[in-house]
Amino acid sequence: MKHGKIGSLTLSGLIIGPLLGSGIILLPxxxxxNLGNYAIFAWLVMSIIGICFAYVCGELMIQFPGESGLGNAMETAFGPEIKNLASIFLMIAALMGPVAVMMTAAEYIQTWLFSEHIKLEWIAIILLVMNGLILLLRLNFLGKLSFFISSFAVLILVSGSIFSLLNQPSGSWDFPEFHFDSFGYSLLLLFWTIVGWEIIGNYSSEVKNPRSTIRKAIFFSAAIILLVNLVLSAAVQWTTYNSSFTIRLTGVMFPLFGPLAIGLLTIVATGLCITTHLMVVGGVARLIASLSKSVPVFHFLTKKLSNGAPYKAIALLVLTHLFFVVLLFIKIVTVEQLVGLANAFFIANALIGLFAAIKLLAAPWIKGMAIVLSVLFGILLFRSSIIALFIILVLTLLLSRKRREREEQKAEC
Structure with a gap:
């Protein structure tokens, strides 16, 4: 229904908060x-990479819209097996990444309100269930909610950073000895700040006037994200930053907000984590619903509410997240392990999208951009978890073999 579709401002709400996410609180x-005054260059490099990646993803979304997101372009470029491979990578990442995000939010809430009287895992469970229920609401409402949260977060972070830069400059412009390994590792950590652009495509079937809406939303969102990243990282570097506070960035926000800084940062961090969870789980749930149409045994996952929310796919993801929280509680896995695994699968999915862009997009300069990005993403992937790399390799070989068999059968016919 036309009236249920979302515009550029609402789509921006689904982009800005999730792309800032918990990373903008933790990583500066x-x-x-890690890098001293070289940090601002790492942020600048990854911000430029993020803008280029956003543009490439946006062009693919416009030309190949649908609930499968970039999977539609991947299928056109390489066939259904490679589309399924990329979808599997994205779904695996979505099983673990959102758990780490909610644990981050839980840590902030525990520090601010509960000390250690309530376990992190219980707070994360409450947040996961709450978000699962929110995801059942109309996408238009989710976009507006995310836009409100994002606007509040941007206002707090940018105003606090600018105030500190103007009123408490440190005057420290010394650069330490440059270490390429440390810079490369920092870029790997910062990759978390650009995860999400490829997921936006899963909402493209619910966007009105996709060509203009997606381009406007990506341009506006990328500009805001770049502003926040650079201003906040500059404030951490070039103000009298105090690292003694329990909650990171409090030293930057304290000059403007005083004792309210801790509470405001907790609200901002929790809000951004919630919007990240909403975008990733909502997008991947739509992907699952789309893929399940062609698999009879999973056909039940295609069921949607009247507002378009794929409630059974959402329920499956939330239940899986709760399972991983239990594993965290009994210390079988750690949050760091979940982040490392999820990061690798997000990168692998993004790489296939870039390969599709190289093959399908006509403009030479976009192809060149996609080639450079694929090289950078490949380097980041090989610095990822060995376990994740092994799983990625096995899945790639299996799906590639099926693709060859299909092509051979087609040639025989």
Whole structure:
């Protein structure tokens, strides 16, 4: 229905908050501690990579819309097996990444309100169930909710950073000895800040006037994200940043907000984590619903509410997330392991999307951009978890073999 479709501002709401995510709270101080004043260059490099990646993904979304997202382009370029391979990568990432995001939010809430009286895992369970229920609402409402949260987060982070830069400059412009390994590792950590552009395509069937809406939303969102990343990282570097606070960035926000800084940062971090979870789980649930149409045994996952929410696919993802929280609780896995695994599968999915762009998009300069990005993403992938790389290799070989068999059968006919 036309009236249920979303515009560029609402789509921006589904982009800005999730792309900022928990990374914008956690990473500025970590990258600065790793690189010193070189940190701003790492943020600038990854921001430029993110903008280029967003543009390539946007062009693929416009030309190949649908609930399968970039999978539609991948199928056109390489066939259904490679589309399924990329979809599997994305779904595996979505089984683990959102859990780490909610654990981050839980850590902030525990620090601010509960000390250690309530376990992190219980707070994460409450947040996961709450988000699962929110995902059952209309996409238009979810976009507006995300836009409100994103706007609040941007206002707090940018105003606090600018105030500190103007009123408490550190005057420290010394550059430490440059270490390529540390810079490369920091870029790998910062990759988390551009995960999500490829998932937006899963919402493209619910966007009105996709060509203009998607381009406007990507341009606006990328500009805001670039502003926040650079201003906040600059404030961490070039103000009298105090790292003694329990919650990161409090030292940057304290000059403007005083004692309210901890509470505001907790609200901002939790809100951004919630929007990240909403976008990833909502997008991947739509992908699952789309793929299940061709698999009879999973046909039940195609069921949707009248507002278009694929409620059974959402329920499956939320239940899986709760299972992983239990594994965290009994210490079988760690949050760091989940992040490492999810990151690798997000990169693998993005790489296939870039390969599709190289094959399908006509403009030479876009092809060149996709080639450069694929090389960079490949380097990041090979720095990822060995376990994830092994799983990616096995799945790739299996699906590639099926593709060859299909082509041989087609040639014989």
């Amino acid at each position: 101080t970590i990258i600065y501690e």
